[in-house]
Amino acid sequence: MTEYWRWKETRWHDEDRDWRDGELITAGVDVGSVSSQAVVMVDGELYAFSNMRTGSDSPESARKAMDWAIEGTGLTLDDVGFVVGTGYGRVNVPFSDKAITEIACHARGANYMYGPSVRTVLDMGGQDCKVIRCDERGKVGAFVMNDKCAAGTGRGMEVFADLLAIPIEEVGELSLQVEEEPPPVSCTCVVFAKSEATALLREGWPKSKVLAAYCSAMAHRVVTLLEQVGIEEDFAITGGIAKNIGIVSRLEGEIGIKALPAKFDTQIAGGVGGALFAQSLLKKKLGAN
Amino acid sequence: MFEQLRDWERNRHEYAKAWKERTGGKVLGYFCTYVPEEILHAAGVLPVRILGSHEPQDVTEPHIFGMFCPFCRDCLAQGLKGRYDYLDGIMIAQSCLHIRQAYTSWEKHRPREFSYYLCMPHHVQSRRALPFLTGELVQFKAAVEQWTGVTITDDDLDGAIDVYNENRRLMHAVYELRKTENPPLTGEEAMEMVIASQMTDKAEHNEELKRVLSELPKRQDGRQTGVRLMIIGSEDDDTEFINMVESCGATFVVDEHCTGTRYFWNEVEPRQNRLEAIAARYIERVPCPSKDWVERTRIRHILELAREWKVDGAVVMQQKFCDPHEIDTPAVRKALENEGIKTLFLEFDVTVPVGQFKVRVEAFLEMFAEEDLFD
Numbered sequence: 168m169t170e171y172w173r174w175k176e177t178r179w180h181d182e183d184r185d186w187r188d189g190e191l192i193t194a195g196v197d198v199g200s201v202s203s204q205a206v207v208m209v210d211g212e213l214y215a216f217s218n219m220r221t222g223s224d225s226p227e228s229a230r231k232a233m234d235w236a237i238e239g240t241g242l243t244l245d246d247v248g249f250v251v252g253t254g255y256g257r258v259n260v261p262f263s264d265k266a267i268t269e270i271a272c273h274a275r276g277a278n279y280m281y282g283p284s285v286r287t288v289l290d291m292g293g294q295d296c297k298v299i300r301c302d303e304r305g306k307v308g309a310f311v312m313n314d315k316c317a318a319g320t321g322r323g324m325e326v327f328a329d330l331l332a333i334p335i336e337e338v339g340e341l342s343l344q345v346e347e348e349p350p351p352v353s354c355t356c357v358v359f360a361k362s363e364a365t366a367l368l369r370e371g372w373p374k375s376k377v378l379a380a381y382c383s384a385m386a387h388r389v390v391t392l393l394e395q396v397g398i399e400e401d402f403a404i405t406g407g408i409a410k411n412i413g414i415v416s417r418l419e420g421e422i423g424i425k426a427l428p429a430k431f432d433t434q435i436a437g438g439v440g441g442a443l444f445a446q447s448l449l450k451k452k453l454g455a456n
Numbered sequence: 457m458f459e460q461l462r463d464w465e466r467n468r469h470e471y472a473k474a475w476k477e478r479t480g481g482k483v484l485g486y487f488c489t490y491v492p493e494e495i496l497h498a499a500g501v502l503p504v505r506i507l508g509s510h511e512p513q514d515v516t517e518p519h520i521f522g523m524f525c526p527f528c529r530d531c532l533a534q535g536l537k538g539r540y541d542y543l544d545g546i547m548i549a550q551s552c553l554h555i556r557q558a559y560t561s562w563e564k565h566r567p568r569e570f571s572y573y574l575c576m577p578h579h580v581q582s583r584r585a586l587p588f589l590t591g592e593l594v595q596f597k598a599a600v601e602q603w604t605g606v607t608i609t610d611d612d613l614d615g616a617i618d619v620y621n622e623n624r625r626l627m628h629a630v631y632e633l634r635k636t637e638n639p640p641l642t643g644e645e646a647m648e649m650v651i652a653s654q655m656t657d658k659a660e661h662n663e664e665l666k667r668v669l670s671e672l673p674k675r676q677d678g679r680q681t682g683v684r685l686m687i688i689g690s691e692d693d694d695t696e697f698i699n700m701v702e703s704c705g706a707t708f709v710v711d712e713h714c715t716g717t718r719y720f721w722n723e724v725e726p727r728q729n730r731l732e733a734i735a736a737r738y739i740e741r742v743p744c745p746s747k748d749w750v751e752r753t754r755i756r757h758i759l760e761l762a763r764e765w766k767v768d769g770a771v772v773m774q775q776k777f778c779d780p781h782e783i784d785t786p787a788v789r790k791a792l793e794n795e796g797i798k799t800l801f802l803e804f805d806v807t808v809p810v811g812q813f814k815v816r817v818e819a820f821l822e823m824f825a826e827e828d829l830f831d
Contacts, residue, residue, distance in 0.1 A: 267822065267829065268815050268819040268822060269815070270815065270816075270822070271826060271829070304830060306827075312816060314803070314812070446831075447829055447830050450831060451828075
């Protein structure tokens, strides 16, 4: 059976550099509810990362992500001077030196990935959404998170990809192939929205139209979250949903602000922030000794 | 040091049952801190506050809407489950409609020998509130006398006022110690102390407070204070939440809750007419937001507390669907933020999702210490 929800796991490392030339090697490991990332930085520059699905066991997911990130680089865990764990499994990263919340990590990660002009970060994760306001160093000024519910998040999108038998990477593009924007589904609760979508399909709606209705409902829900904190430009989106053009473009349309273009895999922001905090902490540690 | 107070807080039902057995007196459960307990105490009645138990329950659904606040549903559940069956009476002083619904449903489904609705005025800022409430208290006193068969004299009222005022002064004295750089008690202990006072005979509570106060200033437990926090909001007896926050590198040094300062902040000032003196105390006390209008007087009080207790940040919480607090929350947060005090807003339910709250709390605390995480 085709697993339409299954998004592509990725890894990358900088083949033009040798980590042995660097001084400070640090890592950030972000164990989220749906995906896990390990990010290795050498002297504050991105060197390697992996992005994979979180398994049922958080310590194991952290270890696997780390192993995959450093695969083929000759780097071992012992060479990494400081590791920060983040994400909902942040206290379950067995080899981490410190746990820091994904809120702080996403702000600092976005600051690196999108530049210091970022003031508002929207992280659309696997099972939650958060809006973070930050300064030019990526330091958190205010934040808000959604409550108790997975609507408007990656897991909800996975359920829809499966229901409509559309590979998840194509969902966003397909949702834009409608002549006229349909009214959004009225339920953003994943379970109820799924039954609503089933009813729409039975009424003869094409899949693109159903997806359009769902994407716009998700975008709208996130906008209400953004409005709670207020949006200051520049604006950046992190997390898996940032890859979904169907949601991003609707969101941008509603708030009248364009999100900064992504130069990196948007899912690694938490890991990047973690690795940068790890670097600052390593410097302090070395300075103190 | 706080073992006895904690024991009373945790084993409130056992305490009340033992008290009844020991004294042969009557126990009355009350739903809101606007109930003038002095009058009950003067008649030899033990007033105990009805609070929830923070367990998921399925007994209130037929009686009270799901969009009523979780606290009033949790309270009603205790009655419907028979956990307060030792009560001889129940009463409420009008505050919000949600908790009144819990009271009326309790009255219907778990009737006691005495039940009283005290019409506490809403518009406490009106000049007419004091004569109005004084009149209501005359009726209330007569009802208590009829129920208990006790005639309440001025001497009885003076005695009760003394005991209650002493209790308020002693709790103030404990709170004073929290102003220090390293408070000798946690916010959890302070909350347990105040809740225990709502569950026990105040004279007994006073003796325990005196004992605690004789040792407390010397207490050295090596605990790091961390970020100095204040907690503000609706009814809150969630000691587990307080404990979680205080285990993340912070200490609650003061609060603005009806399970905290709002309950005991004001004393009864003596007047020739004792009932008028008691009425004045409840009219002039730090108000519940359901009564704090036209002017929002509470905000001034909150800012004073924040300043005097040198607060760095504030957790502003409310029970989900608590309309009076919902209306005040934006103004409270704005006032604090204007003073440079960061705020974290949380909505409480019967059970608190600890994991979800923990990430918010940790991220909030990181905002104070984040400088250490940068170059």
